[in-house]
Amino acid sequence: MSGWKKGAVTLACDELRRRISGKRVALMMNTTAIDNEGRLLIDVIVNEKWAEVMFLFGMEHGVRGNLYGGDGELDEVDEKTGIKIVNLYKYKELRPPVEWIEKVDAVVFSAQDVGVRHWTYTPWLMLLIESCAKANREVIVLDRPNPIRGDIVEGDLPEEKFTLRPAGLISGVDYPLRHGMTIGELALMYNDMRNVGADLTVLKMQGWRRDMWYDETGLVWVPGSPNMPDTDTPLFFAATGLMQASNFSLGIGTTTPFEYVGNTDFDGELLANELNALCLPGIYFVQKYYMAMTYLAPKEGSERKLVLCDGVYMVISDRNIWRPVETQLYIMDTLNRLFPDKVNFEHSRSCRYRMCTDKICDALKERKSLAPIIEEWKQGAEKFKRIREKYLLY
Numbered sequence: 001m002s003g004w005k006k007g008a009v010t011l012a013c014d015e016l017r018r019r020i021s022g023k024r025v026a027l028m029m030n031t032t033a034i035d036n037e038g039r040l041l042i043d044v045i046v047n048e049k050w051a052e053v054m055f056l057f058g059m060e061h062g063v064r065g066n067l068y069g070g071d072g073e074l075d076e077v078d079e080k081t082g083i084k085i086v087n088l089y090k091y092k093e094l095r096p097p098v099e100w101i102e103k104v105d106a107v108v109f110s111a112q113d114v115g116v117r118h119w120t121y122t123p124w125l126m127l128l129i130e131s132c133a134k135a136n137r138e139v140i141v142l143d144r145p146n147p148i149r150g151d152i153v154e155g156d157l158p159e160e161k162f163t164l165r166p167a168g169l170i171s172g173v174d175y176p177l178r179h180g181m182t183i184g185e186l187a188l189m190y191n192d193m194r195n196v197g198a199d200l201t202v203l204k205m206q207g208w209r210r211d212m213w214y215d216e217t218g219l220v221w222v223p224g225s226p227n228m229p230d231t232d233t234p235l236f237f238a239a240t241g242l243m244q245a246s247n248f249s250l251g252i253g254t255t256t257p258f259e260y261v262g263n264t265d266f267d268g269e270l271l272a273n274e275l276n277a278l279c280l281p282g283i284y285f286v287q288k289y290y291m292a293m294t295y296l297a298p299k300e301g302s303e304r305k306l307v308l309c310d311g312v313y314m315v316i317s318d319r320n321i322w323r324p325v326e327t328q329l330y331i332m333d334t335l336n337r338l339f340p341d342k343v344n345f346e347h348s349r350s351c352r353y354r355m356c357t358d359k360i361c362d363a364l365k366e367r368k369s370l371a372p373i374i375e376e377w378k379q380g381a382e383k384f385k386r387i388r389e390k391y392l393l394y
Contacts, residue, residue: 007219013036019201029108032111032223041142053083055085059120062074102137133197139199141201174194182208239324243331248309261312263343264310280330340367
């Protein structure tokens with residue numbers, strides 16, 4: 001990238017080149033897999049002949065980010081390199097197939113996590129680790145920063161029933177909603193705590209500190225999804241993402257997704273006043289009309305359409321003290337109190353799996369306050385900090 005200035009954080013791309021030199025490898029990457037110069041790693045490895053790339057594992061949004069979320073119609077061949085794409089949507093539980101992994105010496109994984117549990121790429125890494133263990137092949141993770149800091153944890157550990165019976169890629173992993181870990185650290189923890197036994201190598205970054213935000217790293221930010229446009233979005237995703245299964249709008253379809261909460265029949269001014277009265281640190285709510293995607297019928301599978309919504313827009317006053325996960329529980333609590341006949345948090349079956357608990361939905365149904373759960377989650381976060389300590393690399 002002409003004129004690109006080197007930042008504070010350096011990815012271990014040179015070490016990756018040395019490690020895979022002369023090997024037959026598979027790449028499990030997407031459009032966020034860039035090197036220190038902002039170049040797509042797929043193209044760098046192929047063009048500079050770091051290794052013989054046998055095939056690519058295709059994940060959500062496609063290898064080059066050309067598909068919408070959940071679209072399983074991936075290309076069979078990468079148009080630019082001519083390399084075979086193995087479509088993971090065609091395999092049971094979306095697991096990378098062992099029979100393909102046995103064709104290579106190692107599988108390289110590189111994708112940017114957003115620091116929130118139900119971001120699909122990182123749970124997909126856990127499935128890869130399991131498959132590589134069964135195939136007796138090395139899995140190499142090119143580590144990347146946690147964009148919303150690595151020293152803050154929010155949320156409780158998932159309830160056991162949701163880790164034993166995962167739903168797609170939004171449950172089944174043993175860490176809180178805001179985990180404060182890198183993808184490499186999560187991989188090490190999963191491999192050890194689940195006794196997977198994979199030959200796992202994590203290539204560490206240089207220069208990353210746990211108190212860093214992504215925009216302080218000097219690395220290029222590439223949206224891993226159309227709904228993750230900039231470095232602030234992961235924080236808002238932590239503040240509203242659990243409500244994706246609801247019948248109201250979070251701003252999907254706008255240029256600032258996850259920063260809104262509203263619907264066609266909400267009173268945005270009332271909602272803003274009630275939320276601001278909570279005096280939550282680091283965040284402020286303003287009434288806002290906006291055009292966004294929302295459901296128009298209260299039933300499973302009903303179509304989303306672009307409509308005019310009335311709701312609130314979140315403005316961060318201090319990201320260092322704002323706690324988005326805690327804020328989300330307060331938002332749900334307030335919505336349930338103000339608009340009990342207008343909100344449905346379980347519009348989609350994915351709701352409880354995304355939350356990894358029954359407690360929230362049960363309390364909302366019974367019109368109970370979420371305050372006890374907020375306190376439980378604070379205690380759960382402190383417990384997880386102790387659990388994760390042995391796996392931290394930075």
